[in-house]
Amino acid sequence: MDLVSKENMYYIRGGHNLFENVAFEEQIQTISSLLKMRCSYSENLHFLIGSGCSRNAIPLMNDTFDIIKSNHADVRMVFEQYTGEKDIESFLSWLATAMKFFTEGSNEYKKYDSVYTIIKKEFLRSINLNLFRHETDLALDDQEMKTLQNYINFYNGVFSHRQHKKVLSPINVFTTNYDLFNEIAFEKLKIHYTNGFSGFVTRTFDPSVFHIRLVDEENRYKDKWNPIRKYVKLYKIHGSIDWQFDVETKTIKQRKLDLDNTSNVVIFPTMLKHFETQQTPYSELFREFTVNLQKKNSTLIVLGYGFPDEHINQLIAQSLYYEDFNLIIFGNQNEEKAKAFIDANGDHSNFHFIGGDFENKNDAHYFANVIRLLGDDVKNATPDE
Numbered sequence: 154m155d156l157v158s159k160e161n162m163y164y165i166r167g168g169h170n171l172f173e174n175v176a177f178e179e180q181i182q183t184i185s186s187l188l189k190m191r192c193s194y195s196e197n198l199h200f201l202i203g204s205g206c207s208r209n210a211i212p213l214m215n216d217t218f219d220i221i222k223s224n225h226a227d228v229r230m231v232f233e234q235y236t237g238e239k240d241i242e243s244f245l246s247w248l249a250t251a252m253k254f255f256t257e258g259s260n261e262y263k264k265y266d267s268v269y270t271i272i273k274k275e276f277l278r279s280i281n282l283n284l285f286r287h288e289t290d291l292a293l294d295d296q297e298m299k300t301l302q303n304y305i306n307f308y309n310g311v312f313s314h315r316q317h318k319k320v321l322s323p324i325n326v327f328t329t330n331y332d333l334f335n336e337i338a339f340e341k342l343k344i345h346y347t348n349g350f351s352g353f354v355t356r357t358f359d360p361s362v363f364h365i366r367l368v369d370e371e372n373r374y375k376d377k378w379n380p381i382r383k384y385v386k387l388y389k390i391h392g393s394i395d396w397q398f399d400v401e402t403k404t405i406k407q408r409k410l411d412l413d414n415t416s417n418v419v420i421f422p423t424m425l426k427h428f429e430t431q432q433t434p435y436s437e438l439f440r441e442f443t444v445n446l447q448k449k450n451s452t453l454i455v456l457g458y459g460f461p462d463e464h465i466n467q468l469i470a471q472s473l474y475y476e477d478f479n480l481i482i483f484g485n486q487n488e489e490k491a492k493a494f495i496d497a498n499g500d501h502s503n504f505h506f507i508g509g510d511f512e513n514k515n516d517a518h519y520f521a522n523v524i525r526l527l528g529d530d531v532k533n534a535t536p537d538e
Contacts, residue, residue, distance in 0.1 A: 161177060161509055162180045162184065162507065162508065162517045163486065163508055163509040164183065164184065165486065165504075165506040165507075166502070167499075167501075167502050167504075168499050168500040188454075188481070188527055189527065191454065191481065192314040193315060193316075195451065196322055196449060197325070197445065197450060197451040197452070198311075198315070198451075198454075199326075199327065199445055199451060200326045200327065200455075200456065201456070201465075202326060202327070202328040202330060202456050202457055203456065203457040204457060204459075205458065205459065205519075205520065206334075206456055207300055207330055208457070209296045209300045210294075210297040210300040210334075211280050211300075212279055214240070214241045214242070214276065215241060217275070217279040218240070218241040218244075220275075220279075221271070221272055224275075225275075227267060227268055228271055231264065231268045241276065244272070245269065245272060248272075251265050252269070270416070273416075274412065277410065277420075300334060301337060301338065303521055304334045304337070305338045306524045307338075307520070307523075307524050307527070308338055308342055310524055310528060311324065312344070313527075315382070323386050324384070324385045326385055326386070326388065328387070328388070328389055328390070329390060329391045329465070330389070330391075331389070331391065332394060333393070333395065336348065336387070339385060339387075342383075344384070346387050347362050347363060347365070347387065349363060349388070349389075356406060356407035357406055357407075358396070358405035358434050360437040360438070363386055363388075388438050389438070390435065391435075392419040394410050394420070395408060396408075396418065398417040398418075399417070400417065419434065421435060439464070439468070442465075443468055446468065446478065447472065447475065450477050451475070452478075452479045452481065453469065453472065453478070453479070454481045454483075455482040455483065456483055460488075460490040460491050460493070461490060473501045473503060479505065480501075480504050481505045482505065482506045483507050483518035484506060485518055486506065486508055487515070
């Protein structure tokens with residue numbers, strides 16, 4: 154159906170909303186053109202994908218945390234002693250730090266360890282396991298299928314605009330999500346990708362694989378090998394539901410999740426329990442994030458991310474000082490942490506913050522609507538809830 158002109162988006166650039174007194178049809182065409190141009194001509198194209206892109210299928214972490222607290226008296230009791238940030242990641246970090254002050258096996262250690270284990274296991278359980286038995290789509294419910302289709306449509310849209318003969322670099326996808334929607338979408342679309350693991354029978358985290366160059370050998374008479382066009386480097390900077398820390402070898406392995414043994418599943422910040430400092434794999438992944446954002450003619454497009462991680466926010470903000478770097482954020486300017494990021498960085502000319510009303514109030518930044526903006530006929534596109 155046609156988009157109606159009563160809706161209104163905003164486009165913050167250089168500290169101002171460029172969409173004041175601009176008709177809605179012109180607004181969507183402007184953003185659609187911006188997206189397509191950056192996907193087509195950015196020599197180095199990066200995406201940061203947050204939990205908002207998977208939220209229809211997987212509850213947000215803090216919603217899950219509220220349920221855990223309501224169902225477990227022990228968690229509530231310990232949480233009442235906690236005075237830091239009230240999100241689940243900050244609380245888990247606090248628990249991991251607290252355990253270091255007590256002897257393993259002591260009553261105090263057991264109390265914190267029990268709460269820590271409950272939260273981690275219940276959080277992993279909240280990520281519907283049917284999603285990871287994806288040998289058949291019949292295992293997915295309606296919301297999971299819709300979310301997976303969003304990811305498929307998104308990457309189809311991105312690569313449809315990235316066919317320019319001068320653009321040969323792979324796409325970098327950085328995500329704070331633990332789910333496997335990206336991987337499943339790549340496999341269904343037959344997109345080549347690496348996630349930092351090497352090996353087939355035993356897959357071990359090895360960040361050097363991010364620097365391997367895949368080439369197209371289809372024409373055996375070529376004098377010059379061209380890189381494969383449809384190639385993605387996937388950086389799961391907070392870990393993944395199918396990563397496990399191997400205590401014996403001190404390495405990260407890729408294995409299917411077993412809910413009966415979740416102690417060594419590598420999801421941030423729970424692995425801080427094993428390390429004195431933030432080490433493998435997080436240090437390598439964040440290093441890759443920093444290095445890639447510094448590459449020439451780079452664009453970072455941010456989707457479904459609410460700016461909860463100050464470390465990530467600082468790395469993005471630092472990149473704004475490079476003249477050939479562009480930051481495009483789809484978000485809600487009324488959210489506290491997004492507003493703080495805009496206030497601190499919005500006066501840069503290479504800063505683009507897009508949101509507002511699309512079909513409904515404050516829905517312009519929704520993943521499905523951004524996908525529509527990537528389409529060839531955004532004006533007449535049918536909305537996907």
